[in-house]
Amino acid sequence: MQKGNAAYIKTINKKLILQCIKEGKAITRADISKRLSLSKPTVSTLVNQLLEDDLIYESGNGQAANVGGRKPVNLMFNSKQSYIIGIDIGGTNVRSGITDLNGDVCAYRNFPTQQHLGKNLFKEIKRSAESMKDQLKIDDKKILGVGVGTPGVTNVAEGIVLEAPALRWKHFPIKERLKEIFDLPIEVDNDVNISVLGEHWKGIGKDKSNLIYIAIGTGIGSGIMINGSLYRGSNYSAGEIGYLVTDRVHAKDFHPVYEGYGFLESISSGSSIGKQLSDKIGKDVTAKEAFAFYKQNHKDAIEVINLALENLAIGLANYVSLFDPELIILGGGVSSSFSIIQEQVIDIMKRYTPRTCEVQQTTFGKEAGIVGAAALFLKEQDTLFNI
Incomplete structure (x- = not known):
């Protein structure tokens, strides 16, 4: 087998194992091996790598298979290993939040859009993000990146809002402006597109x-x-x-x-x-x-x-x-x-x-766009997380 193919298969198996642990709540190495039809040595090697990456952790002991037998160790997903900044720029309000890897909003901020639109909109977005990071006592090393939703037609490839009447934007270089305040990977899309991603990930969809x-x-x-x-x-x-x-x-x-x-x-x-x-x-x-x-x-x-x-x-x-x-x-x-x-x-x-x-x-409240923006980031970035 060629090196490239072996690396690809290893990554796929790692993703499958991580997804299995996420869905299983508490699951053993043996359970994973059976469920995915992977050999026990393969599962053991990849689980050890996930443990080293702090993406999973071992949780106490499971149920013993036989009386007097050794109790297997359960594996749990560590949703707080990394975070995503989600930003929903609306015509009335800008809502921002930091979610964990399960899409749970750990910190939330909002401010009126029009009040800041012509001058310091992006400074205020940056200030909100810094305030949330301080609240959670984390820095950029713990953040995978930023997902952003904007009103209007958005050229995702170029990061340009082609037209957003609510913000009076035409051919606005949203991604370029965001890069001035965030030294992180950034994904941008239309706000309703991120809403459907959020519903598919965490909502009634x-x-x-x-x-x-x-x-x-x-x-x-x-x-x-x-x-x-x-x-x-x-x-x-x-x-x-x-x-x-x-x-x-x-x-x-x-x-x-x-x-x-x-x-x-x-x-x-x-x-x-x-x-x-x-x-x-x-x-x-x-x-x-x-x-x-x-x-x-x-x-x-x-x-x-x-x-x-x-x-x-x-x-x-x-x-x-x-x-x-x-x-x-x-x-x-x-x-x-x-x-x-x-x-x-x-x-x-x-x-x-x-x-x-x-x-x-929708069953989502004010945090809908934040969850959707986080979903956008995880969908578009080549990460281990399937959502």
């Missing part, structure tokens, strides 16, 4: 290979996972569901609520729902207030929200027909009114789709 995450907030975007892999498209703009045209009649007179936003966004996004109702009643209201009015049977709120949800349902029906996902997850600010959305959207979808598809609300 776990163990599902075909998954769509749709964020309904100021705009509407989606992340698409096909056969366990993120689908970005040929120009990194796959999943721009906000641009779907869901009504031929209304499309003739279409004018975006905000420059750069698409047809579906201009009817069904949170900002659009708020604006449409504000125009009708002559008073500024938010989407949250619009849904509250809806619950009170407010005539104008019912009209605006019914139209928004009908168009959203048609958009989701198109997605189900095209991608045949196992699950659609709804996130973003508008998803907090999920009970109303679910009530209307599911029935409309059933009329237009060849098969039904489960639609659920």
